[in-house]
Amino acid sequence: MKRTNRVSLVLVLLALLGVFGLDAVRIQPNRIVAGTGYRLFEALGPVELLAIVLPLCLIAGLALRGSRSGAMVMLVSAVGLLLAAPWGLGAAITTLIEPGNGAARAAIGGGTWLLIFALVLLLVDLRQRLGLGVGGGLLVATAPVASLAMALMQGRLDALGLVREYLGRREAFVDAVVDHLVLVGLAVGASLGIAVLLALLMRRAPRIRQGTLGVLSFVQTIPSLALFGLLLAPLSWLVARYPVLESLGVQGIGLAPALLALVGYSLLPMTRNTYIALESVDEAVIESARGMGMGPLQVFFRVRLVLALPLIIEGVRITSVQAIGLAAVAALIGAGGLGTLIFQGLGQAAMNLVMLGALPIVMMAMLVDALLKALAGALRRGDADD
Amino acid sequence: MIELDGVSRFFGAEVAVDNISLTIPDGSLCVLVGTSGCGKSTTLRMINRLIEHSAGEIRIDGHQIRRFNEEKLRRRIGYAIQNTGLFPHWTVARNIGVVPRLLKWDHAAVDQRVRELMALLGLEFDEFANKYPHQLSGGQAQRVGVARALAADPGILLMDEPFGALDPITRANLQTELLRIQSHIRKTIVFVTHDMDEALRLADHIVVMRAGRIIQQGPPTRILADPADDFVETLVGGRDRGLKRAALTRVGEMMEPADAGAPAAVATVTPDDSMRLAVSLMLWHGVSRLAVVDDTGRRVGTLPLSRLVDDRP
Numbered sequence: 110m111k112r113t114n115r116v117s118l119v120l121v122l123l124a125l126l127g128v129f130g131l132d133a134v135r136i137q138p139n140r141i142v143a144g145t146g147y148r149l150f151e152a153l154g155p156v157e158l159l160a161i162v163l164p165l166c167l168i169a170g171l172a173l174r175g176s177r178s179g180a181m182v183m184l185v186s187a188v189g190l191l192l193a194a195p196w197g198l199g200a201a202i203t204t205l206i207e208p209g210n211g212a213a214r215a216a217i218g219g220g221t222w223l224l225i226f227a228l229v230l231l232l233v234d235l236r237q238r239l240g241l242g243v244g245g246g247l248l249v250a251t252a253p254v255a256s257l258a259m260a261l262m263q264g265r266l267d268a269l270g271l272v273r274e275y276l277g278r279r280e281a282f283v284d285a286v287v288d289h290l291v292l293v294g295l296a297v298g299a300s301l302g303i304a305v306l307l308a309l310l311m312r313r314a315p316r317i318r319q320g321t322l323g324v325l326s327f328v329q330t331i332p333s334l335a336l337f338g339l340l341l342a343p344l345s346w347l348v349a350r351y352p353v354l355e356s357l358g359v360q361g362i363g364l365a366p367a368l369l370a371l372v373g374y375s376l377l378p379m380t381r382n383t384y385i386a387l388e389s390v391d392e393a394v395i396e397s398a399r400g401m402g403m404g405p406l407q408v409f410f411r412v413r414l415v416l417a418l419p420l421i422i423e424g425v426r427i428t429s430v431q432a433i434g435l436a437a438v439a440a441l442i443g444a445g446g447l448g449t450l451i452f453q454g455l456g457q458a459a460m461n462l463v464m465l466g467a468l469p470i471v472m473m474a475m476l477v478d479a480l481l482k483a484l485a486g487a488l489r490r491g492d493a494d495d
Numbered sequence: 496m497i498e499l500d501g502v503s504r505f506f507g508a509e510v511a512v513d514n515i516s517l518t519i520p521d522g523s524l525c526v527l528v529g530t531s532g533c534g535k536s537t538t539l540r541m542i543n544r545l546i547e548h549s550a551g552e553i554r555i556d557g558h559q560i561r562r563f564n565e566e567k568l569r570r571r572i573g574y575a576i577q578n579t580g581l582f583p584h585w586t587v588a589r590n591i592g593v594v595p596r597l598l599k600w601d602h603a604a605v606d607q608r609v610r611e612l613m614a615l616l617g618l619e620f621d622e623f624a625n626k627y628p629h630q631l632s633g634g635q636a637q638r639v640g641v642a643r644a645l646a647a648d649p650g651i652l653l654m655d656e657p658f659g660a661l662d663p664i665t666r667a668n669l670q671t672e673l674l675r676i677q678s679h680i681r682k683t684i685v686f687v688t689h690d691m692d693e694a695l696r697l698a699d700h701i702v703v704m705r706a707g708r709i710i711q712q713g714p715p716t717r718i719l720a721d722p723a724d725d726f727v728e729t730l731v732g733g734r735d736r737g738l739k740r741a742a743l744t745r746v747g748e749m750m751e752p753a754d755a756g757a758p759a760a761v762a763t764v765t766p767d768d769s770m771r772l773a774v775s776l777m778l779w780h781g782v783s784r785l786a787v788v789d790d791t792g793r794r795v796g797t798l799p800l801s802r803l804v805d806d807r808p
Contacts, residue, residue, distance in 0.1 A: 397580025400545055400653075401594050401643070402570035415584055 116234050117172035117183060120227045121165050127223030128161060134198070135216040136205050137270060140459050146218055152201040161197070161224075164190055168231070177239070184235045184249070187228050191253035194225060199265030206268050214270040216461055243483070270461030271468075274454075281450075286469060288445035292364065293432045293473075296371035301425060303372070304379035311384050318384075325377035333435055336373060337442045340366035367444030371435055375428040382424025386417035419489040426481035433474045437466070496521050497542060497651065497683060502551035503707075504537055511537045513707035514551070519700070521650075522681040526698035528688055528730070534707040535687045539653050542685060543572045555651065570594055573644030573652040573682070577659045579636045581628040587613075587639050588624040594647040612642040615676060634665040641673070645680070654686045658693065670696055691730045695719065695739055703727050715743055741770035741803075749773075749803070750787045750796035760786035766795065773798055 127133075132146030150158050164186040171179035202215035236246050266272050275282055311318040331339070344366050348355045390413050398412045440448025447466045454462030497519040504512040512534040519525045527535040540546040541553060544565050553560045560568060581590050591612055592605040600608070613620050616638040628636055637657060644652055658666040670693060677684065688694055694701050695715045702712040703723075711723035719740045722728040732739050747766030762776045763786045773785055777800060787796035 391578075391580075391583075393576060393578040393580040394582060396545065397574065397576055398582070400543060400569060400574035400576070400580070402566045402568075402597055404566050407597075412582060 114172040114175045114180070114234075114238070117231055118169060120231045120234070121169040121172065124165055124224050124227035124231075125162070127220040127227060128158075128165075131220035131223060132218035133220040133224075134202055134205065134218050136202070137214050137216060139212045140214065140270065140273070140461065141457065144216065147201075147205060149201075149220055149224075152205055153197065157197060157200070160193070161190065180235055180238055184232065184239065187231045187235065188249060188252055191225070191228050191232075192256040194221075194228075194253070195257045195260035196265060198269075199260055202266075202268045213268075214273050214461070215268050216270045271464050274459070274462045274465045278450075282465065285445065285447045285449055285466070289433070289436055289447045289470070289473070292367060292371065292436045292439060292444060292446055293429065296368055296375055296432050296436070297425060297429050299368070300372045300375035300379045300428060301383075304376060304383045304424070307376070307380045308383040308387055311380075312387060322377070322381065325380060328373045329377050333370065333374070333438050334441065336370045337366060337439065340369055341442070344369075362443040364444050366442055367436070367439035371432050371439065374435060375432055378427045378431070379424045382427070383417075383421050386420030386424070387413060389420070390416045419485045422481055422485040422488065426478060426485070429477045429481065430474045433470060433477065437470055496554075496556055497685065498552075498554040498557075499538070499542075500552040500554070502538075502541065502548050502553055504534075504541060504546060505549045510707050512541070512548075515704075515707075515709050516551075517702060517709065517712070519683055519685060521683050523699040524677055524684040524686060524697055525700045525702060526686045526688060526694040527702045527704055528691055528694040529704035530689060533704040535689075535702075535704050536655055538704070539655055539685055539687050542651075543569050543574060543653055545569075566597075570598055570647060571649050571651070573646075573649040575637075575640045575644040575652070575654045575657045577656040579628070579640040581636060581639060581643070583628050586625050586627060587618070587631070588620075590628065590639055591642045591646050593643060594649075598647055600647075608646060608648075609642075612645055615645075615679075616642045617672070618642070632665075633661050634669060637661060637669060638672075641669075641676075645682075650683060652682045652684045654684065656688055657686075659688065659690075666693070673697065691732065692739065692742075695731075695743055703730060716740070719743070738771055738774070741774055744770040746770060746773050746787055746798060747796075750798045751802065753787070753794045753796050760784055760797070762786070763788045764798065765789060770803070774803065 128149045131148070133149040133152055135144045135146045137144030149161070153161075168183045168186050171183050198217070198221065206213045206215065232249055236249060239245075241249065260266055261272065267276070307321055311321055328336075341362065394412060394416070395408060398408045403411065436444070436446050437448035437451055440446050440452055447470050450466030451463050452466075454460065454464075454466060497517075499515055499517040501514050501516055502512060503510065503514050515534075515538065517525075527538060529535050537546055541548045542555075542560070544560060582593070585593075588606075588609050591609045595605045595608055609624070610620055613623065618635065618638055623631070623635070623639075628639070631639065640657065641654075644654070658669050661669065674697065686694075686697060695718075698715050700712065701715055701718050703710045703718065703726075705726055711718060711727050718727065719731050719736055722731055728736075745766060746764050746768045749770060750766065761782050762780045764773050764776060766787055766789065776785060777783065783800035785798045786794055787798055789795050
């Protein structure tokens with residue numbers, strides 16, 4: 110397997126572009142002004158710069174040789190760089206900001222993002238080439254995160270605009286995260302329940318299948334903002350008509366319409382996947398289950414549902430990732446969540462605040478995606494894997 | 496004993512099985528044979544009520560099957576199908592133990608039975624018990640399928656083209672195995688196939704079906720010797736059936752006592768070999784006489800070509 114690892118080579122070039130070509134940090138005198146950008150070699154001393162560039166060159170050199178032991182060294186170097194990244198960033202911004210200047214802050218620039226992005230892709234690629242298992246992958250993924258958490262806890266990154274925005278609204282941030290998770294959790298849970306019922310109904314009566322999927326597809330085509338808006342009027346009317354709803358917390362704005370809209374969007378992928386999952390179970394297996402003397406419920410729960418589960422979870426995964434993103438828009442109708450921070454930030458032209466809302470959404474989506482993928486994979490192991 | 500009495504099955508206006516009557520005595524192996532769509536599978540599946548019969552009566556040991564609870568009936572009847580229908584999410588051992596567990600046998604008894612059956616079917620317990628179906632070859636999977644069908648020691652075994660998807664060599668092996676197992680366990684077996692050779696090889700009693708009706712039934716030799724019509728004659732191979740009949744006859748039935756003065760024969764057969772093999776050996780070696788020897792190589796008889804053909808002038 111002595112073949113030049115072209116992917117890694119390109120990624121190293123990308124990382125070097127991040128180091129030399131783009132701003133690594135921007136120093137802003139206050140939270141709104143764009144500020145001045147500094148490249149990495151301007152922000153760091155020569156020793157620190159070498160500490161970044163030399164490992165990158167080492168990775169590039171090993172990528173040219175393309176041996177397995179080389180790939181291991183490459184992996185370790187890339188992990189090392191990622192481990193050091195938060196501390197280096199902290200060092201750079203503390204030298205650039207005059208001490209005692211409470212208003213000034215640093216924003217992470219394109220160069221740093223590019224460097225981190227390239228390193229992460231490098232890890233993903235190397236993990237695959239080395240065939241690291243779940244344990245190895247987890248180690249490679251958690252070490253840099255732990256390093257970042259440690260740097261944050263020690264206050265090394267306090268001068269970062271993102272951290273400043275967070276420190277200024279810790280409680281609001283935690284609330285937003287919790288609201289976001291609750292909204293997504295309720296929406297996914299409710300749509301899973303409804304989807305299972307719909308799928309069962311569709312299996313019973315094929316005639317309603319086309320109709321159901323048609324209606325659900327139609328809901329998908331409504332723009333999200335419009336759907337949120339559309340729900341305002343009927344819900345307000347319902348609440349006015351039946352005051353008991355209001356005492357349950359239902360309003361024209363807020364959680365109720367947001368939940369309804371999210372469930373509406375989630376139903377199509379969820380129902381379709383659940384239906385197809387239940388239908389695609391091998392008929393020979395079902396027939397033999399019946400032939401063995403299992404009752405209808407035993408056939409369903411012990412065989413059909415179990416065999417359909419990986420595909421159903423696939424639907425949950427797609428739906429959850431979609432709902433995590435969509436829930437941001439729900440902030441516009443007062444449902445809370447991380448969208449609140451994004452729209453506040455947009456309103457105040459404070460990009461760091463926008464980031465404070467957006468980054469957790471991206472991370473949540475990636476995490477849920479990875480977890481559910483792993484779950485589906487583990488369930489499938491019994492019949493598809495050795 | 497399984498009795499079908501004027502049984503029909505309609506799917507809407509279509510008649511899948513048309514007024515058939517059939518008696519399958521205990522311990523016999525009855526093969527339903529016919530082209531696809533002739534109603535043989537439907538007939539089989541009416542016996543364990545995977546398909547309900549529309550008219551007539553089906554009785555097991557004199558009791559109408561409608562009187563039984565469906566699931567309880569099926570747990571008393573072994574069932575093996577073409578694509579095995581093994582549960583892909585369960586190990587081999589769990590697959591085999593499914594019916595005993597449905598019958599709430601205790602854990603040790605199920606385990607014991609699974610081991611017995613795996614031994615009976617020639618599956619090494621340590622090697623296969625914890626494998627999943629997708630890790631098995633076609634032949635192994637089908638053995639597991641048969642073991643699963645036999646798990647709760649049912650009196651009746653229904654087999655729906657169980658060897659249909661296998662290569663010829665594996666199929667022949669499993670046919671031999673089935674005959675060997677049947678000689679031990681003596682179940683009442685109803686076996687569906689479209690392959691007349693398989694039917695001739697396995698059956699005590701052959702039932703030829705066409706368009707939902709029984710065209711002819713009887714022991715294999717009679718079906719071969721006296722096909723009821725052109726359709727059955729085509730099924731039994733037309734002018735090829737001389738060889739098919741030879742395949743059903745054992746050398747032991749045809750041989751003459753060994754005569755001491757005979758010259759040493761070029762080729763030998765055993766009394767259990769089929770006459771088909773004997774004819775093949777004669778053709779291959781260009782001889783008109785074979786020596787018949789037993790397992791130890793002792794000469795027990797001789798088989799001259801003249802025993803096969805009445806050399807009428």
